[in-house]
Amino acid sequence: MHSDQSDRASWWLRLLAFGGIGFLFLPIAVIVLYAFNAESSGYSFPPQGFTLGWFAAAFARDDVMAAIGLSLRLAALATVLALLLGTLAAAALYRRDFLGKDAITMMLILPIALPGIITGIALLSAFRLADITPGFWTIAIGHATFCVVVVYNNVIARFRRISTSLLEASQDLGANMWQSFRYVILPQIATALLAGGMLAFALSFDEIIVTTFTAGNEVTLPIWMLNQLSRPRDVPITNVVALCVMLMTALPILAAYTLTRGTEDIAGSGK
Amino acid sequence: MTLAVRFQQVSRHYDAVRAVDQIDLAIAEGEFFSMLGPSGSGKTTSLRLIAGFEQPSSGSIQIFGREAAGLPPNLRDVNTVFQDYALFPHMSVLDNVAYGLMIKGVARAERHRRAEAMLDMVKLGQYGSRRPSALSGGQRQRVALARALILQPRVLLLDEPLGALDLKLREQMQTELKALQRKLGITFIYVTHDQGEALSMSDRVAVFNKGRIEQIAAPQVLYTQPATAFVADFVGTSNVFDAAWAASLTGQQQAFAVRPERIRPVQEGQDGDGIRLPTRLLDVQYLGAVSRYELEAGPERIISMVLPNDDAAARQVLTPGQAITVWLPAQAMHALAG
Known part of the structure; x- marks a missing residue:
């Protein structure tokens, strides 16, 4: 929506806008900048020279590589779980009306609104009660609780735009339920699945609060970075790893945004 | 005669709503059969019962003699043209x-x-x-x-297929659909709320109202001999004389209907079997080939008369407020049930 006046914003509005962007992105720029800083002792300004050495150093460290590997595997598993459960939940809830539908919808969406610390404590208590040792699977389940929501939101938004008569037309022409899903529904929700999956992956990859409660002895990438706070000597390596995390999460979100642009809001992507 | 579709005491209830209520229906093979009615009358539900998108709450649906109740849509030898086309x-x-x-x-x-x-x-x-x-x-x-036709169905279901088209295109498609049906020789079951569409294309029309069928008949029978007040009013327009009014005119408590084009101003020396009705002219609507005259025959008793504009009787100047006595010929009065 462009009103007549907004084509040319006034100077103070521009100042505010750029100020806001600077406030958000300057700290990130510092991390990117110092990932290439030649000096090892941290943040002296201006940077002392350009080097790619910290990348080599970071990737040579077993603990870094192990943490990255664990986080990738976790994000992949949480994404697969979220795609399955989110799609099924959306398929169950978008058409039929039944008793308690609103309550179930609410419960599905709640994890994205619930503070991570609550989810974390709740999960930990539940796992203890069930006598499950925290580890890889408990982290994955923890991540899936909020990853399901983004897939669900994306897919149900798409479902709502698919006319129910398309499914009927498919059946009318001889297709059974599976064929109708395969040839009519799946192609139309494919981009929503991709977008939801990428968001889920990004959410899982940099999650720390729920992870802290459910990780046991496992060290994911964000936990590794948190532990680095107490070791100032490794600051450049931490910067390199932070840069990696940024790329791993920002790129999927950008891609998801591009895929669903012009369709509907990616509800729940704001976590 | 082979029956393409047969309903026996078919009902479809949604909780308290009786969308389709104990309908009997027999549609012959090769027939162009229309289901006509206002929205919510049960015509679309009946079509969906044939397609298999709905299952009857009770009763029997046979497609070419085979019981279809319980069969899913993909196992039925019928295909559907959807109102919104439903193209992938x-x-x-x-x-x-x-x-x-x-x-x-x-x-x-x-x-x-x-x-x-x-x-x-x-x-x-x-x-x-x-x-x-x-x-x-x-x-x-x-x-x-x-x-819908590529699978060579023996019955084609059409759910208001022309509803979204403009008038010219709709008339053209009506002609084409009818020609196509003749060429293919298969049964067309056509749902519409447009009585003109139903009359112009169909071999027979079923008029739906509130989940029931008021009348099933060929278009000309439907028009000239409507069985009920609803049909008389919904198919074309008609002047319905309820039982009380009829009693004051004919002495019998028998409701009847007269088409507006069968009413004429009384001519000099008019006699024969019929009723003279004194009225007052309220309004004249010029419609091109014809004009419609709104006549008041008493409090809340308004009838309409349609005269061709080249008719000698109409050439006399009629002005609103004027008193006119009109003639209702006995053979134009059709007794109504209910």
């Missing part, structure tokens, strides 16, 4: 038409060849590679028709 937006027009054959497992080259032949039949041969979104409403309608 992610497929080309050709793949849309070929969809039924693909599901059947017909090889790609063969099904595309047959789909192209279908598209030729609906005069869309050049459009196979396009997406449905790149077609006009009328073209989409033809694609939907080709897609």
Whole structure:
């Protein structure tokens, strides 16, 4: 929506806008900048020279590589779980009306609104009660609780735009339920699945609060970075790893945004 | 006569709502059969019961003698043209038409060849590679028709297929649909709320009201001999004289209807079997070939009369407020049930 006046914003509005962007992105720029800083002792300004050495150093460290590997595997598993459960939940809830539908919808969406610390404590208590040792699977389940929501939101938004008569037309022409899903529904929700999956992956990859409660002895990438706070000597390596995390999460979100642009809001992507 | 579709005491209830209420119906093979009625009258539900998108709450539905109640849509030998066309937006027009054959497992080259032949039949041969979104409403309608016909169903169901088209196109498609039905010789079951459409195309019409059928008859019978006040009013327009009014005119408590075009101003020396009705002219509407005259015969008793504009009787100047005595011929009065 462009009103007549907004084509040319006034100077103070521009100042505010750029100020806001600077406030958000300057700290990130510092991390990117110092990932290439030649000096090892941290943040002296201006940077002392350009080097790619910290990348080599970071990737040579077993603990870094192990943490990255664990986080990738976790994000992949949480994404697969979220795609399955989110799609099924959306398929169950978008058409039929039944008793308690609103309550179930609410419960599905709640994890994205619930503070991570609550989810974390709740999960930990539940796992203890069930006598499950925290580890890889408990982290994955923890991540899936909020990853399901983004897939669900994306897919149900798409479902709502698919006319129910398309499914009927498919059946009318001889297709059974599976064929109708395969040839009519799946192609139309494919981009929503991709977008939801990428968001889920990004959410899982940099999650720390729920992870802290459910990780046991496992060290994911964000936990590794948190532990680095107490070791100032490794600051450049931490910067390199932070840069990696940024790329791993920002790129999927950008891609998801591009895929669903012009369709509907990616509800729940704001976590 | 082979029956294509037969309903016996079919009902479809949604909780307390009786969408279809104990309907009996027999549609012959090769018939162009219309289901006419206002929205919510049960006509679309009846069509969906035949297609299999709905299952009856009770009663029996037979398609070519075979019990269909309980069968899912994909196991029925009927195909549907949907009101919103329901074309698959992610497929080309050709793949849309070929969809039924693909599901059947017909090889790609063969099904595309047959789909192209279908598209030729609906005069869309050049459009196979396009997406449905790149077609006009009328073209989409033809694609939907080709897609439904490619499986050579013995019954084609059409759910208000012309509803979204403009008037000219609609009239043209009515002619084409009727011609297509004659050529293919299969049963068409056509749902519409447009009485003109139903009358012009159908062999027989069922008039639906509140989940029940008021009358099933050929168009001319429906028009000239409406069985109920509802049919008289819904099919064309009619002047309905309720029992009380009829009693004051004829001495009998028998409601009847008279078409506006059968009413004439009383001529000098008029006699024969009929009723003289003194009225006052309220309004004249010029409609081109004819004019409609709104006449007040008493409090809340308004009838309309339609006269051709080249009729000598109409040439006399009629001005609103004027008193006119009109003639209701006995043979134009049709007794109504209910």
